[in-house]
Ligand SMILES: [Zn+2]
């Protein structure tokens with residue numbers, strides 16, 4: 001496997017240099033979800049609220065359960081999150097709306113090594129640097145830890161259930177074993193070997 005540089009999710013991956021980027025589209029990113037200002041009706045019922053550590057950036061989600069949730073054990077996630085693995089929940093961009101601080105965001109595209117807004121990109125609060133999401137071309141990955149229900153004893157069980165992972169990816173690069181019986185892929189899900197909890201090829 002080549003040295004990891006971009007997000008491993010399909011549609012979020014590193015840009016193929018031969019691809020022509022639709023530049024005008026990216027120039028107008030502030031005018032489309034999740035950055036555009038929308039009315040409460042457009043956003044739909046609020047299922048979850050999230051915030052960065054300092055509170056400058058807040059957002060809400062109109063979908064109860066992510067399309068998928070995964071633990072990503074790749075080296076890129078370990079380094080960029082300062083954590084043993086990344087807990088990522090995939091949403092449509094239109095499921096997400098910023099309620100505060102959308103103008104106070106910083107970007108970093110690891111595949112292009114640039115802080116200019118270019119997809120795929122990691123998105124941070126520009127003040128406290130909490131990771132807000134990984135934005136891909138088609139979907140975004142959010143981090144369930146940032147949702148308010150994580151702090152709330154009453155909703156914590158529902159929160160844990162809603163964001164329970166479907167699988168582990170890049171388990172071949174793990175720093176610890178997780179004996180949860182969930183499917184474990186050595187690399188990308190569906191495109192690599194299935195491993196057991198100990199990392200042995202099945
Ligand atoms: Zn912040």
Ligand SMILES: [Zn+2]
Nearest residue numbers: 072073074077
């Ligand atoms: Zn990763």
